Amino acid sequence: MATLIINEKKYKIDADPEMPLLWAIRDSVGLTGTKYGCGKGLCGSCTVLLDGKPIRSCLTPVSQAEGAVILTIEGVENENKVLQEIWADMNVAQCGYCQSGQIISALALLKENNNPTDEDIDTAMNGNICRCGTYQRIRKAIHKTAELTNTTTIK
Amino acid sequence: MSAIHIVTRRSFIKSLGFASGGLIFACSIPSSTENKEQKPFNGSIFEPNIFIQLKDNGELVLLATRSEMGNGVRTSLTSVIADEMDADWEKVSVLQATGDAKFMDQNTDGSRSVRFLFEPMRKMGATARAMLVAGAAKKWGIDANKLKADNHYVINTENGDKLFYGDLVKEASEVPVPENPVLKKPTDFKYIGKGLKSIDSKGFVSGKPKYGIDIKLEGMKYAAVARCPVTFGTVKSFNKDEALKVKGVLDVVEIPRIAKPFGPLGGVAVIASNTWAALKGKEALLIEWDNGANETYSSESYDAMIEQNVLKKGKEIRNDGNIDREFKNATQTVESTYHLPHLVHAPMEVPNATGWVHDGICEVWAPVQAPQATRKEVADYLDTSLENVTINVTFLGGGFGRKSKPDFVVEAVILSKIIDAPVQVIWSREDDIKHSYYHAVSAQYMKGALDENNKVTGWLHRAAYPSITSTFAPDTGYAAGFEFGQGMTNLPYAIENIRCENVKAPAHVRIGWLRSVYNIIQGFSVNVFADELAVKAGKDPLQFRLDLIGPDRIIKNNQEDYHFDSAKLKHVLRTAAKNANYGKKLPKNHGIGIAVHYSFYSYVASIIEVSVKENNLKVHSIHSVIDCGTAINRNTITAQMEGAAMFGLSLAFYGKITAKNGAVEQSNFHDYQMLRISDAPKVNVEIVESQDKPTGVGEPGVPVIAPALINAIFNATGKRYKKLPLMDEGLV
Structure with a gap:
């Protein structure tokens, strides 16, 4: 056991x-x-x-x-609900299958770096393949989450 | 409208050269589906047809009959019903249909879900709206002409009184079904033409949607199957002792090959109490195979053979004018040979299926693109009627054509029958890469003639590739009309002398369709060769290409109700050029390339900017433009075009399946690589405004990418790459 x-x-x-x-x-x-x-x-x-x-x-x-x-x-909803909401709102997923892994990797990145550049995102997310090719929206969703989370923190 | 579909599908089968080989099973739309299948009122639900259930609390359940694999079809087609119904999208939920001919054609491939079903779904929605309005008229005792529907209400236009749809379920159920309900004017569309988010977008971020691989049934066992490394090889003998020692392994059984197009390959199956034990048990099997005739297949010698053969005259499949005369009279000629390898779909969710044969029936849960074909294969195997087989369609973790072939489903059914329990068969990634229905390898030879004004006067296109028909009928080595028609014989250029030829290329693996199919092959050669001609002619590739497309004209397609319009092809190219700021001064080592292609009745152009520094290729931007007629969901279309660009880059950079002694050499994502985020450029998408009938979206974005990339690399470096993938050239 x-x-x-x-x-x-x-x-x-x-x-x-x-x-x-x-x-x-x-x-x-x-x-x-x-x-x-x-x-x-x-x-x-x-x-x-x-x-x-x-x-x-x-x-x-x-x-x-x-x-x-x-x-x-x-x-994830108890860890970073904003990330999940933005991801859904930007309609990142196509078939959706790889998205659990993508979101977990994005969550880990944002814990380490609350304002990642494109390069930071590419480095952190390069181990996650998306056959549908949703990469562009993944980058946008991570940026947007960082932006919203940071604004919220300042407030 | 149904008549069109019947003609379309029959003529497609005819063009394949065989009657009912299994590609398409639902040839007609039962007229009963249109609007006569109204169910008697059950007290709380209004069901004007089999696609719509309106509950008395206002909840609206719409049926998705096509498979969801990232194509957004659960949203696009249901939103068409909702729009015509004047329903509130917030009240909509989607139910996935099982495989059944009463739902019309459900085969989710060929980029035609919306093309086939847009008008029928409009009619379904309009029928429901008319009945709700008529129900309200009856309830109020006034003329229906004084009423209108809006956002889940029927409104009296004279006094503003409102009736909620949910409060009309009884009355609406009691009025006759209209024969010809009035459809909305396109200007009144509320959801069609907008960018509704996927109805599943919240689900996709929660881990909750059930893909095939997520199905769990009480008492279910897991199975992994070892298949012969060589296509159609068989089991000679096997030893299961080590496999049975793996904790969790329950049994090892041999399953036969079923020699049908979608039949399982056969092999040795390990049944276990969990997936890992099944996979580990499979590794522990000792199997002696009889490799059979395909053992001789090696890509190295085969590729050399077709590259040689394509230099010699082949079977004529189109011959306009006299190209021999033009080549003799030409001021200059250009010749080129292209080679593209086999590809495999590699959807992120591997093939898998759960089958349960019990009590004289069979239930299946599986990620399938063709639920009706699946149902037929299962019923045939069990020698039972279709009614005894239920195909529950799960979410598909990608399809790309692989999941149109239900061989993996039949495996689960065979095993469930043998062990008398529900069985989930899972393919490992290695199984998926090594035992697929592959995209065809190809060699193509092109020759063009230029006159003294650098005008193209002759065009020879000769292609050798194994045919998909080899999977369905004895292999003649020649390909079929529907394959040539994907970018070769339907060449959209205004050239007087054109000859297309097909050169024999027998198949030694199962050949299947993969997103865009032969358009990938022929879209590549035509676009790269046109660029080579432009260079030889000393002209700007964009203007040269517009001249090649030639004057505005319609080319009729006698098999379909969609005709080629050269003005549209030029328009997407000009628009992409404008969006990419074509002609701008490029930085050092940068280059720009164009490609334009007509497929699945849609027009697509892509312009790619790259840089190549010290043999290091970087893609900076992709500008794609699509004219797909009426745009149903702009969000989905944009996503599909973005994804198609990544799919195209993946195959251009890395895509290559090869065989040695009959066995596929690649096995997983380390040797069959995919584009990753660090290689992914920004993709800009424009959708042309159009009121014409909707055409394909899922596939047409792919064929332009690789040739535009090759042309951009030439523009940057002066080097012309004629073979893919580029990783073999050290560029990526």
Whole structure:
């Protein structure tokens, strides 16, 4: 048995310690917002935050995630609702499949850097592939979120 | 309107050269669908037809019959109903239809969802509006002519009294269904032509929408299938001992190949209690394969062969005038050979499906572009009637043509039948890259004649590529009319002497359609070659191209109700040039390239600016313009054009599938790369204002990108690249 802390909830699961966190989250816990894309850490669809850092859950064994604080797309509304709202408002998504990973990566970037440049965004988001090609809107959504969040903070 | 569709689809099948090979199953629109399928009033819901449910609290449920894969179709077509119905969009929710012929053609490909369904959906909405107005007239006891509908209310124009739609469900259900409801004037459209956000945009940021891979059923098992590395190879023997030792693996079973166009390839399936165990168990299998005839397929020798063969005369498929005479009389000639590799769709969501055969029926949950074809394949396999098979269409994590072929769904059904439980089959990314229906590899030879005034007087286009028909019928090595018609035989240039030829190229992998299909191949050669001719003629590529397109004229298409208009093609090109500030002084090492293409009845031009410094390519901007007739949803069209530009850059930069000894050499995103955000330039999109019938949007933005890029690189460097991808040239 392993215990995972996901979106502030504890889950006791019966999973092989070697099982990638991705499949534990999806199949054992049943949170399907985190996606499989490549299984090799190449596309970023499976990105979640582990103790605040973005990681590829398809490569991270359950044993390494035990006891850590895990955030998946289902928990983003409690972390950065503005990002989520802007993302929806700018209609970033096309098919939507990679967007959980994109949003988690963007969330991590904005935690580190509240006013990223295009270059900062490209660097932070380069591990996340979008086959639909929504990159232009991703950049805009991150800029807009930074702008709104910063204004709110000043107020 | 239904008559047009019937003709269209039949003639398409005819052009393929086979009767019912499986490409299209729903050939006609049942007249009952139009507006006669009114259900008896159940006390709280008004259902004027199978697309609309209005509840007595005002909630409006609209049916999406086409698959949502990023194309925005759950929003575009439902908004057409809502507009004609004068409904409040805030009260709309969308229900995804299962696969059923009563919903008309549901095959979400060919960039035709809106083209086929715009008018029928308008009529559905207008029918509902007319009935609500008639219901209100009855309730008030006044003439319906004195009433109008607006934003979920019927309004008495004389005194301003209002009746809420939800309060009219009973009355509306009791009036007769009008035969020919009056459609709105385009100037009165409220949603059509605007930029409604996707109805799913909030869902997409929450992780909640269910894709095929997200389906969980009670007692469901997971399965991964090992398939022969060589297309159509079979299992000779296998050892399952190591696989069974993997924790969570429950069983290992062999599944047969079904030798049908959409039949599974067959192989050895590992059944497990979770996805990871299934995938890991698959890796642990020891299998001896009988590779079969396609083992001889190696890209290196095959590509060299078609590049040689395309230099020799092929089968004539278009011959206007006398090009041999023109080449003899020419002041100058230009010759060029182009080579483009196989491509694979690689949607972010791999092929997957959940099937459950039980109690004489079969239920499927899957991300499919063609739910009716899927239903037929499943029913055929189970030897049962269509009524016993339900295809629940989930969200698709991208499709691009891959998910039109339900081979992966049949795998799930086979396995569910064997183990008597619900089964979810998942393809690994490696499975997806190695066992697809590939975009065709191609070699093309072009020759052009210029006279003393540098006018193009002769044009020879010779193409060799394996045909999609090889997937459906015995392979003759020759391609089909619908493939030539994607940019070769329908060349839009005003040249008197044109010859198009097809050179044999047999298929050794399954060939399928991929976003824009053969337009990628022929749009590339035609646009790059036109640029080469302009250079030889010493003319500006833009003016040269406008001259090539020639005078304003309509070229009739006898198979379809859409005709080519050369003025529109010139207009998109001129507009893109204006938007890109074509002719401006460019910085050192910068170059600009143009391409223009007509596909899926839409007109698209793209202008790309690049810089090349020390063999380092950077794309600075893309200006795309589309004329797709009436624009239904500007937000979606813009997004599709942005995405098409990225799709085009991806294939130009990185796209290459090769085979060695019959097996595909690439396996995942490290060796089949995708464009990433750091390579993504800004894309500017303009949509031409038009009142004409809507035409394609999802695909037409793709074919122009690679040639515009090649032309821009030439403009910057003087070097002409004739093979893709550019990563092989060290440019990216």
